[in-house]
Amino acid sequence: MSKLPVILIVDDDEMNIVMAKSILEMKVRAEILTTSSGSSCLGILRQRKDPVDLILLDIAMPGMDGLQTLAAIRNDPSLRDSKVIFLTASADKETIVKASQLKIADYVKKPFIPEDLITRVEKHLNSPIEPPKVNDMFKDSDNIGL
Template sequence: MSKLPVILVVDDDDMNIAMAKSILEMKVRAEILTTTSGAGCLDILQKRQGAIDLILLDIAMPGMDGLQTLSVIRKNPDYADMKVIFLTAAADKDTIVKASQLKISDYVKKPFIPDDLINRVEKHLYPPIEDQEVNNIFKALDSLGL
């Protein structure tokens, strides 16, 4: 049996964490970890030796904000390609430019729309298969109702 993907939710607002965790646990087969700070995010990454498949990272947090946290993450070559989705209530142009320079995978506007959060998370956890032969097999199975 394969292990579940691991999602780390980082937000300083306990309500946002509870909401994201609840939405994800209902619809996405994954292990969900949470923390309320950028420092906590870095600590979890270190303890798990980077074994995180996706980080949902709030931008606006006291102390180390999401941009600063991601900047530290990207400085580690082992985490250079780690998938990160920013969580944001309002993203101004300057923030979007800075985020894109740090190679974010996506962003989700707060308050969360459950289907939007699920779709964006699944898109990055389970990217489409590019092999046409494999896609044809899936299409055949779908047509058989399997």
């Protein structure tokens, strides 16, 4: 049996955490962790034995905001490949450019539209299936005399 993917929701607004978690629990098979700050997000990521599969990260948080948190993630060799989706109520052009430079996977606007959140999360949790290599299949059949 394969392990469930792990999603970490990071938002300073408890209502946003409750909403995102309940939306995802209805439709996405995953273990969902939550925290309310950038610094606690980094603590969770660094303490876990297994990596988190996807981070939903609020941009506007007091203390360490989402951009600072993402910069710290990208600067940590053990975390730098983490998939991050930004959560934002309003993303200005400058913030989107900075986020793109830090290689976000996607972003979701708040308030959440359930279908949008689910679709974007599933898109980044599920690895694309590679198409079969037809030429290799024929090559293999030639090697066995077919």
